[in-house]
Amino acid sequence: MPIAPSWCFARTGMSRAFVAGTGVSASGRTVCTVPELPEVETVRRGLAAILLGKRIEAVTRLWPPTFEVHQARIDELIVGARLDDVRRRGKVLLLDLDNGQHLVVHPKMTGQVVVVRGGTTVLAGGHPSPSMLAPMPNPTTRVVLTLSEDMTLFFNDQRKFGWIRLVDTRALVSEEFLSRLGPEPFGAAFTARWLGHQLARHRGASVKAVVLNQSTVAGVGNIYADESLHRAGIDPRRRAGTLTAPETARLHRAVRAVLRAAVEHGGTSFVDYGNDFRGRTTYLAGGRVFHRQGRACQSCDTPIQRIEVAGRGTNFCPHCQR
DNA sequence: CACTTGACCTGTCCGC
DNA sequence: TGCGGACAGGTCAAGT
Numbered sequence: 001m002p003i004a005p006s007w008c009f010a011r012t013g014m015s016r017a018f019v020a021g022t023g024v025s026a027s028g029r030t031v032c033t034v035p036e037l038p039e040v041e042t043v044r045r046g047l048a049a050i051l052l053g054k055r056i057e058a059v060t061r062l063w064p065p066t067f068e069v070h071q072a073r074i075d076e077l078i079v080g081a082r083l084d085d086v087r088r089r090g091k092v093l094l095l096d097l098d099n100g101q102h103l104v105v106h107p108k109m110t111g112q113v114v115v116v117r118g119g120t121t122v123l124a125g126g127h128p129s130p131s132m133l134a135p136m137p138n139p140t141t142r143v144v145l146t147l148s149e150d151m152t153l154f155f156n157d158q159r160k161f162g163w164i165r166l167v168d169t170r171a172l173v174s175e176e177f178l179s180r181l182g183p184e185p186f187g188a189a190f191t192a193r194w195l196g197h198q199l200a201r202h203r204g205a206s207v208k209a210v211v212l213n214q215s216t217v218a219g220v221g222n223i224y225a226d227e228s229l230h231r232a233g234i235d236p237r238r239r240a241g242t243l244t245a246p247e248t249a250r251l252h253r254a255v256r257a258v259l260r261a262a263v264e265h266g267g268t269s270f271v272d273y274g275n276d277f278r279g280r281t282t283y284l285a286g287g288r289v290f291h292r293q294g295r296a297c298q299s300c301d302t303p304i305q306r307i308e309v310a311g312r313g314t315n316f317c318p319h320c321q322r
Numbered sequence: 323c324a325c326t327t328g329a330c331c332t333g334t335c336c337g338c
Numbered sequence: 339t340g341c342g343g344a345c346a347g348g349t350c351a352a353g354t
Binding site: 324325326327328329330332333334335336337338 | 341342344348349353
Binding site: 205310 | 332
């Protein structure tokens with residue numbers, strides 16, 4: 001897919017409640033979510049609001065494998081550069097530098113970004129675990145960007161799955177990871193027809209596996225895949241090739257609606273320490289099936305079931321989803 | 323080729 | 339209380 005400004009989509013008027021983050025779920029248990037598109041988009045907006053124009057004064061790798069770039073290259077290509085833009089593609093962040101270089105940041109499952117200014121945390125987002133509240137750096141901190149104006153960006157990642165890459169503009173489109181991503185869910189390229197093609201191409205796989213496939217649509221992870229399939233009324237175990245055209249259209253609409261609503265409420269997986277931060281992140285899991293195993297489906301009262309589909313924990317309503 | 327499974331990690335939770 | 343094992347999930351390599 002081409003790199004385009006449409007990565008930064010506009011706000012919408014959707015208001016259906018859906019909150020993703022760490023916190024107390026409907027079942028009363030504390031849960032942590034993984035950064036999917038809405039969480040990364042929320043971080044992107046936060047970073048864009050405070051980082052543009054700042055210069056990178058130093059890069060410290062506390063866990064070098066996360067950002068495997070030689071120090072000489074860092075000194076040559078990163079130190080001294082200015083942050084011109086913050087974009088998103090699927091679940092990854094792109095920090096555009098003024099010298100034609102780009103930092104590509106993939107938080108994977110436990111990555112988080114924390115920005116501190118003058119000793120005060122001004123932004124924290126991504127995987128909303130308590131480590132984002134601990135003093136920086138902490139044992140989960142992998143990479144530190146020292147910025148101008150007394151700001152510091154910390155990339156924390158408890159499980160070390162996340163990565164940061166350095167790519168120049170010319171190589172961005174062919175970058176190993178980015179080049180394999182499918183269309184953005186809110187872009188014009190993601191149509192019901194496109195989804196139908198992908199379902200047909202992987203007709204033997206479960207529909208959930210196809211939705212999770214980043215080449216189908218970029219940014220959908222396990223939680224939003226389950227939410228989308230519930231909204232569309234489709235059983236996640238269905239073979240992709242068995243979906244009818246109306247079902248495909250429903251699924252297409254559901255993916256967009258669920259992600260849009262989640263972005264609208266993305267502020268909850270994101271901590272703005274500047275205002276009424278009281279020592280804990282926000283949190284409520286407002287999904288229809290997410291973490292609701294055994295609880296009544298909000299549409300039909302049937303208990304939500306948890307099974308394994310496509311190698312992932314899968315929550316669905318056996319009555320609503322056929 | 324199409325699709326599934328396991329590996330990568332580590333904190334948390336559960337049962338013994 | 340302590341300990342071992344299962345579990346969580348994004349992505350890719352390896353396996354079927």
